[in-house]
Amino acid sequence: MRVTVRLFARLRDITGASELARDVAPGATIGDVWRQLAGEFPELASYERSLSSAINADYARMDQVIGDGDEIAFLPPVSGG
Amino acid sequence: MRVTVRLFARLRDITGASELARDVAPGATIGDVWRQLAGEFPELASYERSLSSAINADYARMDQVIGDGDEIAFLPPVSGG
């Protein structure tokens, strides 16, 4: 199962990519994707507590199960306005 | 001693004039001018309690003594904005 991962602001700087493709197991949650990424990019770990996440541009909890082709986004604390 | 009296909004409608010249005795107060006018135009009397007054475009109390050539203004409750 393949998903697109979108990364913003400092998360994008850390990973060096605004968009990544990742293979995940069926039944995987957003949290599983996050832990996989945090394994690749240890600097991400400090965002564990302040992070928000989304599926297909809607806020979603880390325990939400994802589907094939979903767009997963990880959002550091926002600073718009 | 001669003063100019400025009247606004409904006070102007009642008196039929936006500006009147009136002779007053030395030592007269704004209140004296008002009572003189209210004698001429009895409809003014209902404004006794809600009225504001000014001398030379500055708010002033009814007991303030006026001088020759002053511009006295009587202001009904305001409704700008």
Added chain:
Amino acid sequence: MTPPLLAIGRDPLALDGIAAAVAASTGTDASTSSGQAPDGRDGAVVTFLGLVRNHNLGRSVRYLEYEAYEPMALKAFERIASEIGARWPSARLALHHRIGKLLVGEASIAIATRSPHRGDAYAACRYAIERVKQIAPIWKHEFFDGGEVWIEGATANPDDQQARAEAERIACA
């Protein structure tokens, strides 16, 4: 030419004009203008437009006529700018009031405030309109279907500290 910070007159009001006026102002109090470019200090601009409504107290409004004691109204605006300078020292104010005949939907008053932080700009802008309604010698004559009436509010003496405190209470969350 930059519009004046405080004005009363017959010309239609525009948001851009009032915002340009306050943007051109500098200094530490709201009543000071020097025509200089804004200096990057301000993070917030708040504007208010008061519009003529088509209904008032159940009456169908056709149009309004605003009348003012103009030199005294300008003094009232200066007083309001000075009060804002005392209460919100970093805020700047521009305030234009229109008089004469105004149709439904037209703006009778335009206010703009700027300050480093948005809380002060919102509060100063709200305070300005509350104080205009309290102390500016301006009156609206309402022409509605079936008649006309002078609107009379509740004049506060500008030195009435209770009225001023009420305007401040409304302005400050």
Added chain:
Amino acid sequence: MTPPLLAIGRDPLALDGIAAAVAASTGTDASTSSGQAPDGRDGAVVTFLGLVRNHNLGRSVRYLEYEAYEPMALKAFERIASEIGARWPSARLALHHRIGKLLVGEASIAIATRSPHRGDAYAACRYAIERVKQIAPIWKHEFFDGGEVWIEGATANPDDQQARAEAERIACA
């Protein structure tokens, strides 16, 4: 052509544009637009501009770069419009956010609200900016003399009722 009520993009923001957008909106909730002329119902327009400041936390700011998750930001704006429609049913909202490189003094966000009475317009306008700062997936990258830093606020889940109540508390005097 009337500007959209809710938008995010790279074009400079203008007060007149946001005011025209909200003026063209009609209907009973802030998220509805029909392009019709205003109907004389509204007596108040409040606008807010957020400007890039030259100083932040003691740093001399050279410029900002705003980044957004655009489709999700638009959804956040729609949510805010809907919240305003629920809390202030007679208020209408327009909200434009700019992204990309912004120089000191330029506007990053423009908000306009209209309503029959000024209290609702002020409150809805203030609520909108507070909520944007809480829930819109937008980030500022600050470039200052000597370095750069991503600004990180405190994201609130949009369903976080405590954050929403706090925005409402700030908005309502």
